[in-house]
Every structure is written in structure tokens, then in C-alpha cells.
Amino acid sequence: MIGSHVRAFRCRACGYCCYRNKVWDSYLAVDEGTLAKITGEGIEDITKNICTTQNQVKQLKCSGNQCSFLNKNNLCHINLQYGYEYLPDACKSYPRIIGVSTRGLEISLVFLCREAIKTIISQNKITFSDEKLTDLILPNNYHYELSSDDEYDLQLIKKYFEFLPKAIEGLQNRCLPLKQRLLILGEESLRLSECTETINFSATSIRDSLGILKEIIISRIGEADTDYTEPYIDNLKKIRGIIDDNTLSLAEYLRIKETFIDREYDKYEYILENYLVNFMTTNIYFFNGAAFGYTMMMLLLASIQLFMAGYAAFYRRSLDEEIIILAIQNVDTAFFGHMNWFSSKITAIIKKHGICHSAKMAAALGQVL
Ligand code: SF4
Numbered sequence: 001m002i003g004s005h006v007r008a009f010r011c012r013a014c015g016y017c018c019y020r021n022k023v024w025d026s027y028l029a030v031d032e033g034t035l036a037k038i039t040g041e042g043i044e045d046i047t048k049n050i051c052t053t054q055n056q057v058k059q060l061k062c063s064g065n066q067c068s069f070l071n072k073n074n075l076c077h078i079n080l081q082y083g084y085e086y087l088p089d090a091c092k093s094y095p096r097i098i099g100v101s102t103r104g105l106e107i108s109l110v111f112l113c114r115e116a117i118k119t120i121i122s123q124n125k126i127t128f129s130d131e132k133l134t135d136l137i138l139p140n141n142y143h144y145e146l147s148s149d150d151e152y153d154l155q156l157i158k159k160y161f162e163f164l165p166k167a168i169e170g171l172q173n174r175c176l177p178l179k180q181r182l183l184i185l186g187e188e189s190l191r192l193s194e195c196t197e198t199i200n201f202s203a204t205s206i207r208d209s210l211g212i213l214k215e216i217i218i219s220r221i222g223e224a225d226t227d228y229t230e231p232y233i234d235n236l237k238k239i240r241g242i243i244d245d246n247t248l249s250l251a252e253y254l255r256i257k258e259t260f261i262d263r264e265y266d267k268y269e270y271i272l273e274n275y276l277v278n279f280m281t282t283n284i285y286f287f288n289g290a291a292f293g294y295t296m297m298m299l300l301l302a303s304i305q306l307f308m309a310g311y312a313a314f315y316r317r318s319l320d321e322e323i324i325i326l327a328i329q330n331v332d333t334a335f336f337g338h339m340n341w342f343s344s345k346i347t348a349i350i351k352k353h354g355i356c357h358s359a360k361m362a363a364a365l366g367q368v369l
């Protein structure tokens, strides 16, 4: 099932992802199909810029933080000179994340790319269709398949596939405010994961919820090791200040929210809904079970809301599209860095607190922030 926002995406060739996001790890790996075409046709200016990594992966060379094929006008030399089909799969698909699962192709977007965020603004409501992907994207080999070696619980994944369409429908039910829909989704996710925990909004519960969020933020801050994520991580430190009660108390944050966000919130709520719907179709959700996916989703939403208030207060203006774009891009970049979604350290924190307890805390957080 492909979301209308994924179909609506058009790359503006800004080059942002060619000198930051995609060049980490082995992400510029040249898949077998493309490599055969390039070597078969003897395209030397590409072959001489392919290196072999320690893991024997063939990938495009990078110089500094950027792909060596990004020209001085920030355009892709391979695409310009030879065409789209000579690009590595990552470049063909980015910022689309393609997963192959028992349900078929799952495609979502990562919001490190501003144009991707604009697609969830352009769609009043995301719709899904199972039309073929022809003309949208033709990946050669890039996929993520569940293998028998994966440690995921296949029964849980099966249950999740049955749950997903109903959960998305509930999330898009605009007869209720988004917060209320999220609370219902939290209860359903807990039930699906066979958790007996109940969500409550006592002061202790809220304190615990903020404590988990703070632990996660501190862990992410500790992982910042590239010039690319640094500014985003710096912003996370400011969020930690709110939770710490050092620089800004929660009460003060709520006052800022009331001043700058609340009046315009209803107008833009649909963008957050679309962000969440996109998240529900990522492999984070379906590979890890509903309570776990829900927890991660709510932690991201809580962070986005904190950033929205922070940016609005900084620019001293009411919530608008630009503030939402900044908040989403900041949170997705700070947490995901590149394509690795949540780091294993964040996963470990959630597991340490217990997935059910964390999901309950995350649900409470979503109601307060
Ligand atoms: S995918 Fe996004 S970030 Fe990358 S070049 Fe296109 S518009 Fe820019």
C-alpha cells in the first residue's frame, strides 16, 4: 500500500542528502544490477570512483562529507551525464524507505528532506492505494526483507499487519481531536501487545514520562559525533533544559504553548496526523510490535511539539508551516541521524523500562505536551 504523500514526493535536487544523509555508512553502495550496467558499458568516470569497503561493499567514493559525484552546482553528475538508472538504489529511492514484508511493499518517507515534509503538508489527508509503482520508483535491489535470522517475533508482526489498517483509520478519524485518537491508539497498542498496564495522568506518571524522554535525549546527545547532526543535537540539549526544569519549567513551556501554538493548532493538526500515519507504515512499527512502535512514535511527537513551541517562542510568532517543517526536520534528523532510525541505545532504554510501561508513559506524555 502506497500513501498519497509518497506518490506526491518530487525531489527538488537541492543536494542536501548528497552531502549529508546518504553518505554515511555503506548507504551509497552500488547494487549489483547498477554495477553490472556501469562496468558492462565501461563507464570509467564512475568505476574509478567506486571503492570497496572493509565489508567488501562496493560504494561510491565520498570526499569529506559529500558524494564525489555532487558537482559544484549541487547537482548529481551521474544523473546529469548518464541518467537515473545508473544511480545506486539509495539515490533512486531516497527519501523513500522501502520495505518488503509479508504485506507487500511498504513505503514511507524520512523527513530529513524538507521536500518530503512538504508532501505531508500538501496532503490534507493521506490516502492509500495499491497501484503498481511503475514510473514512481524502480529500485534494482534495495529492499528490506524479513529473513529467518531476524530476531523479530513473526507472530507479533502478523498481528500488527491485521491491526495496521484499522489503526490508521482510527488515527485519521477527525471526528475526535488528535490527542484523543492517540490515546485510543495507545490503549489499543497496549492491548495488542498483551500489556495489562493502564494509562493514567497523575503527576507521578507525567514525571516518569518526562524522565524517560530525558534519558533518551541524553543518550542521543551522547551519540552526536558528526558535524552534520551537531546543530540538531544542540537543539535537543535545549529540550533537555525544559525537562530538567533548569532553563524552563514545564509550566512555563505550557504557557509558551498556549501563547504561540494553541490558537493555530487545530489548523495544522492534520500535518501531525499525516506525520504519524507515515510513521505507522515504517518498518520500526511493524518489526517491533505495536506497543514499542507506539512508544517511539509518541516520543517523536512529544519532541516535535516541544520544538514547535521552542521555535515559535524564538521567532515570537504563532505556529505556521515553516515552524512545523523546522520542528519535524530537527527531530527526525536528531533522532535518526541518517537511515538508522532509532539507535540501539534508545531501544535499550525503552526495553529497560519495560515496553508496556514505556508505552503507557508515552501515551501520558502525548496528552500533556
Ligand atoms: S531527496 Fe530531498 S534532500 Fe535529497 S536532493 Fe532531493 S529534495 Fe534535496
Ligand code: SF4
Residues within 6 Å of the ligand: 017, 018, 022, 028, 060, 067, 068, 069, 070, 071, 075, 076, 077, 078, 079, 087, 088, 091
Ligand atoms: S550519486 Fe548523485 S544522487 Fe547519489 S549521492 Fe551522489 S550526487 Fe547524490
